[in-house]
Amino acid sequence: MENKLALLKQQINEIYDLHYVLALLDWDQQTNMPSGGVENRASQSATLSKIAHQRLTADSIGELLDDLSDYQAELPPDSADACLLKIIRRDYNKQVKVPAELVEEFARITALGQQAWEMAREKDEFLLFQPHLEQIVANRQQYAECFAPYDNIYDPLLDDYEPEMSAAAVKVLFDKLRPQQVELVKAISEAGQVDNAFMSRNYPEDKQWQLGLGIIKQFGYDFECGRQDKAMHPFTTTLGLGDVRITTRIAEDDFFSGLGSSMHEAGHAMYEQGIDRKFDRTPLGSGTSLGIHESQSRLWENMVGRSREFCQYLYPQAVKMFPEALVGIDNEAFYRGINRVAPSLIRVEADEASYNLHIMLRFEIELGLLNGEFAVADLSEVWNSKMADYLGVMPENDRVGVLQDVHWSCGLFGYFPTYAIGNLVAAQLWEKIVEDIPGLGNFISQGEFSELREWLRKNIHCHGAKFTPQELVRKVTGTQISSVPYMKYLNNKYCEVYGMGARG
């Protein structure tokens, strides 16, 4: 049996080599590839995706899994091998239902779709992207059909990113959360607004780049096993546990967006960099779900990066780098400016209080689109009307509207809800961290992040995908995924920032 397990692992290792190479193809497309390379890139992604899929769904894998099922049952359930076999079986059972052609087509149309999205966004012409998106939506519908019957066509897609979650469960979560977030945003809008005009003064790109690099190095992002580049949309990608890369984007008229992106992506990357290296080249060698992943990125971006203590650490560095832009801004104004709440158009730049509303909007649009309630051609109109409803703002063009995010061009339907789940889990973890690390605030205000990083490494990162999201959250906090700590965190923080009375 040990031989069969070794054989299975070897085959899985090679499949993961292919997945890492696919990640490189995508990273390169988003950072370096000249526009003329897109047809080649689409073929390369399609061929490699097909081969990876054929290898995972090969009869030999199914037979090895069958042969190993008694062996697996006898292993301690928390052992690495038991968890590995469980996940391989889950992935095998899922992928074996999907025809290779659909996988190949998905890789091809999303490689082409990404370039079309970039052009459409640059030129603010949704029509350039529309035919691509129509193909992608159709492909995702066909993919979901492979798993019929389902409660909602959304479920098989969501399951790829957030195991154990369903559209119905997300709805329950969002239905509870929405009125509380709307109420908070409303209360804030009735308080006196914070002035953050300084945030949109001129912050030269190269200095922003240096500031961001310095901060994430201090966080503990390991540049021996990673690098940061610029891309149209910030992302993290893993080319193996020894090579976890991030990207950011910088706007010279925005102090926080580039830095926030860097801290966010470094949070993702430190998760992967912290995984036990013995899980490399296997499905255990990645974050357990995108929700848990997002808990890491949002924790570093917000609980740390937008905290009063971090601003104490950041402020003198920022003043030194941008003395003109920050003239007349004291530490308190700096902190409050960074935490100004005002419903706005761009998700990745949204304040903490309104962020989840962006996610709810996307979730509803995805549900409507996949269930055929409206067409891709109507997307811009639907988007704009929902923005008005949810956030009270109206995009003046698609560039800052429906074309703002890369996800749909990559076919990532079912992905957005994980951002909101990440916010909730981040707050749950933060409560526990504050308990476990006395003096955490002092550490942060002194730029000392190693205690925090090691806590995360030990409690979250090292496990990779060994535990399911709910198992992991329960293991660490003793509770299920819940929105209570998040709303408590938001209410406390923003009542203080806006000088409002305590809230429920």
Place this chain on the structure above:
Amino acid sequence: MENKLALLKQQINEIYDLHYVLALLDWDQQTNMPSGGVENRASQSATLSKIAHQRLTADSIGELLDDLSDYQAELPPDSADACLLKIIRRDYNKQVKVPAELVEEFARITALGQQAWEMAREKDEFLLFQPHLEQIVANRQQYAECFAPYDNIYDPLLDDYEPEMSAAAVKVLFDKLRPQQVELVKAISEAGQVDNAFMSRNYPEDKQWQLGLGIIKQFGYDFECGRQDKAMHPFTTTLGLGDVRITTRIAEDDFFSGLGSSMHEAGHAMYEQGIDRKFDRTPLGSGTSLGIHESQSRLWENMVGRSREFCQYLYPQAVKMFPEALVGIDNEAFYRGINRVAPSLIRVEADEASYNLHIMLRFEIELGLLNGEFAVADLSEVWNSKMADYLGVMPENDRVGVLQDVHWSCGLFGYFPTYAIGNLVAAQLWEKIVEDIPGLGNFISQGEFSELREWLRKNIHCHGAKFTPQELVRKVTGTQISSVPYMKYLNNKYCEVYGMGARG
């Protein structure tokens, strides 16, 4: 039969997708990969190489080739399909003799070897590289053994880069060439030496970068289908005919080395960019041999880039960019400085007159190493003593000696002779070009390269690998590959530069 041909082409297309992806893995390693990624990269290259090899040598390919042999015989011999089938058959017949494990190992040890070479070069410690190189030499010996019997163990390796060539034929060529080049270098050394002290003044990196970019753009290197990056060793790589990338390296105390590298690699890249797009994703979609490839790079670097006419075009730009470094240097001194002949340590920076001596040295060392006449451990000593013999110079360390070139770390044994062949072919083509394009000198001095580029595209580039090197040279020049035009070119040029009487 058309169906079978289509099926074969489809399989070959996918194999070439894998080759292009392998090229990306290597490009990324040499330009971007963090050091921690090397183990993952080695596994990825090994897995992909194995899959590409297994696919090419699959029974189904052999059967399709057999089924198509009568069909092939009836095609016009110069038709694309006939040429394609011929090359697929050649590659299949060769690779089917090689075990997949050897291919996989080669990819793994060369990925690791490259990083070891980089470190060894940085630290000037040959011992860091030695065990890697020993593995690589052993692997190449085993690879060559797959093709026994052979006249020389070198032949199967050389054949991968230069079909129709053998170690014996290279010896004949070099034995004729060596005394003539040695005599020329000696004559020059007895003439009054040119002063080129200005060449090693300070030339800021960013300005050199801009100058190089401008020049190769003017040559016609297409940045829509390519890009230039920095790497420890300059190279060109094709990720598909829509994405042909080059790298360069810049030394601030050397006016020409970065620019020369850029022009050289752009010469390679324009060859691939000029191939008929219908050959993309097939073995026809690349240069027909490395010798012919090198004829293109050396032609742009030397026949163009070191010509009197080009210096007329370059000089005012250079003076504008580097007014301090070029103070007191007139156009004539500039031209003569760039063409100063002085035997030196670094091949890629060698003058035209002594360049081939570097190649002969490497050829002899490779022959000795592969035939077991000396060990990797002796390499540094052998190198230094041959440098003294051939070029009369002695490396003061391995960094500028045996560790200077990337090739052996990549396992590229049998590759170096193609550089000398390229020089010869470049001169043969140049004679024809000068005949075919009246006023070429004037075009060049005005920075107008389109006539030249289009001549090359039409006569050389577009054919890809349709014709063998000898076929192509005969088709264009009416003669075999020969050293006569090259020696004539060198003698004419350098007698003029050094004010010597007519030679040869």
